Amino acid sequence: MGGLAKLLVFLVLAIGGIAHAAPEPDNQLVCRAKIFRAKLDYEFRFHTNFEFIFPLKQFCDVPGEMDAEILFQPVGDPVGEPAVLADKVVWTLDAQDCRKGEMFLAHDVWTGVGQYRATWRFRDAVGRSCQGSDEFTVALSRKDREIALTLPPATLVDTPIDLFRPEPRTERPTPASPHRLKVFINLDVSTSSTTIRAVAHGVARWNRATLIRTRALHLRPHLAALRQLAHSEWFNEFSIVVFSFEEQVVLARQDYRDEVDFSLLGKFIDDLSPYTVNLGQLADGAEMSFFGSLLATELLADNSPEAVVFIGHDIEDVLYGERISDRVLDRLDNLGAAFTFMNTGRLSPWRGTMGSLVRAIGGRVNNLRKPTDVLKVVGAFERFAIESSPH
Numbered sequence: 308m309g310g311l312a313k314l315l316v317f318l319v320l321a322i323g324g325i326a327h328a329a330p331e332p333d334n335q336l337v338c339r340a341k342i343f344r345a346k347l348d349y350e351f352r353f354h355t356n357f358e359f360i361f362p363l364k365q366f367c368d369v370p371g372e373m374d375a376e377i378l379f380q381p382v383g384d385p386v387g388e389p390a391v392l393a394d395k396v397v398w399t400l401d402a403q404d405c406r407k408g409e410m411f412l413a414h415d416v417w418t419g420v421g422q423y424r425a426t427w428r429f430r431d432a433v434g435r436s437c438q439g440s441d442e443f444t445v446a447l448s449r450k451d452r453e454i455a456l457t458l459p460p461a462t463l464v465d466t467p468i469d470l471f472r473p474e475p476r477t478e479r480p481t482p483a484s485p486h487r488l489k490v491f492i493n494l495d496v497s498t499s500s501t502t503i504r505a506v507a508h509g510v511a512r513w514n515r516a517t518l519i520r521t522r523a524l525h526l527r528p529h530l531a532a533l534r535q536l537a538h539s540e541w542f543n544e545f546s547i548v549v550f551s552f553e554e555q556v557v558l559a560r561q562d563y564r565d566e567v568d569f570s571l572l573g574k575f576i577d578d579l580s581p582y583t584v585n586l587g588q589l590a591d592g593a594e595m596s597f598f599g600s601l602l603a604t605e606l607l608a609d610n611s612p613e614a615v616v617f618i619g620h621d622i623e624d625v626l627y628g629e630r631i632s633d634r635v636l637d638r639l640d641n642l643g644a645a646f647t648f649m650n651t652g653r654l655s656p657w658r659g660t661m662g663s664l665v666r667a668i669g670g671r672v673n674n675l676r677k678p679t680d681v682l683k684v685v686g687a688f689e690r691f692a693i694e695s696s697p698h
Contacts, residue, residue, distance in 0.1 A: 314359075314375055314394050314412045336435040337362055340427065345418065345445040349531035349678050350468045352417050352458040353445045357425065359412040367405035370432040371398045377427045379416055379463050382442065387421065387461030417467055419458035420445050451679060470530055471573030476566055477538050486696070487563055488542040489605065489612035489644075492529055492549045492572070493619030493661070494558060528651045528675040529618050530572070535685040536616065537567040541693055546612065547571065548605055552622050552660075555597040563610065594622060598660060599631055607638050614645040614692040615670075620652035621659025631664055639668050645692040646670030649684055 338361045345353040357377075373396045381387035396412060412429075426440040447454065457468060537545065545567050549559040559571045606615065639646075648665040650672065662672050671691055673684040 314392070314396055314414050334435050336429060336431055336437040337365055338429060338437040340425075340439055340441065342425065342441055342443050345443065347447070347451065347454070347678050348417075348467075349527040349681065350470075351454060351456050351531075351678060352419065352464075352468065353456075354467075355416050355418065355443060355445070357414045357416075359427065359429065361410045361412075361429075363400065363408045363410055364405055365435075366400055366410070366431070371400050372396065373429055373431045375412065375427070375429050377414065377425060379423060379425050381421050381461035381463065382424050383422045383461075385421075385461045387463065390416070390463040390465055392465070415467075417458065417464045418445050419456055419460045419462040420447060421461040423463070454679065454682070470526065471569045473569060474534055474537050474567060477540065479540050479543050485544045485563075486542045487544045487546065487610065487612040487614075488536065488539070488692075489546045489615045490533060490536065490548070491601075491605075491615070491617045491619075491661075492533070492547065493617070493621075494526070494549055494551050495553050495620055495622075525620075525651070526572075528681065530569070531678065531681045532616075532618055532649050532675060532685055533567060533569075535681055536689075539689055541689055542614070546605075548601070550601060552594040552598065555593055557601065595630065595660065599635055602631070602635060602639065602664075606642065606644075607635075611642050612644055613696055614688075615647075616688065617646075617648045617661040617665065618651065618675075619649075619661070621648075621650060621661050631660070631667075636664070636667050639664075643695075645688075645695040647684075647688045647691070648672045649688075650674045 338359055341358045341360070343356040343358075345355040348354045375392065375394045375396055377392040378389060379391075380389035392414065398410065422442060422444050424440060424442045426438075428436060428438040430436040447456075458464065533547075536542070543565055544563040545561070545565070546563045547559070547561040547567060548557060549572060550557050559574070561568050561571055606612070646665045646668055647670050648661045650659070650662060652659075665672055671688060673680070673687070675681060675684060
């Protein structure tokens, strides 16, 4: 397997006196390693994080660079291919930074189940080195044993599976009529409800605030749910609407077709992470007006869907003093479609706009808190949609 991705370098400084340490006479570099427990992620493979920690004071009088070699290899049965990281780590450290702090080198690997060994060696510019090895086990828990993993046993990869990769076409029986599924994906992530509440009540004294962190990380449950829906044998036509409450705009749209175009979503991530929002817009109910118009445009026209899914972080409608009008709710209820909201945020579903809407018209609300939730929630929704279908 080819070389692994680069190590990430973090400097953590603590207040203290300047310590100018000469190279150790025994040519030993002080370091320690920490391996975090492997966790199943939303792409149904295991993620393991490694940290290598170095006291900063040992680098005060030497060039800020180090050669790193890490070998990851499966051990036991079955035998898999090893993966090797060979990297040069470079940093800047002046005399004022030589405090009682630490430097962290972080690296991640993704694996299938199995037993693995990590062997590492770091060598700095003056010839000092530290090395070591450790083994780690990756296994499905008893309750997750029925999950089909995306990586075979004894397999190592250095980068996560592409979030926006194309999905293989699902073979479905030809129906007498189309079973249309409409999916709304809210791309907003990790908004600060405390900040929004302060602004909505006129307390804030600033004009702009950054409300969004890294989007791609938070989109994993969204995309995992969408991939499961795309494999449905019942639904055979998909329309996708990607939108933002905060920007009050439709970011991407797919008309009904027999597969989901995941590349449609990937085009917008870099442009939206991070960005800032005018806080003055958050107090006037514009998000709710936008959402009402979006529903009317996408759902109350021809080619009505058989089922509707909302996926994403919700917003608290009570903060804006507006709700979806009864007229729109009645019209949505009369569609006869099965509605569900898959909540990827921490907001209680009954307090949010999408959750309140779905409950008001007799739909289902579920949380996507962990990878196994995706399988359960999507499966339950498909059964609900089939039972509700007039066909």
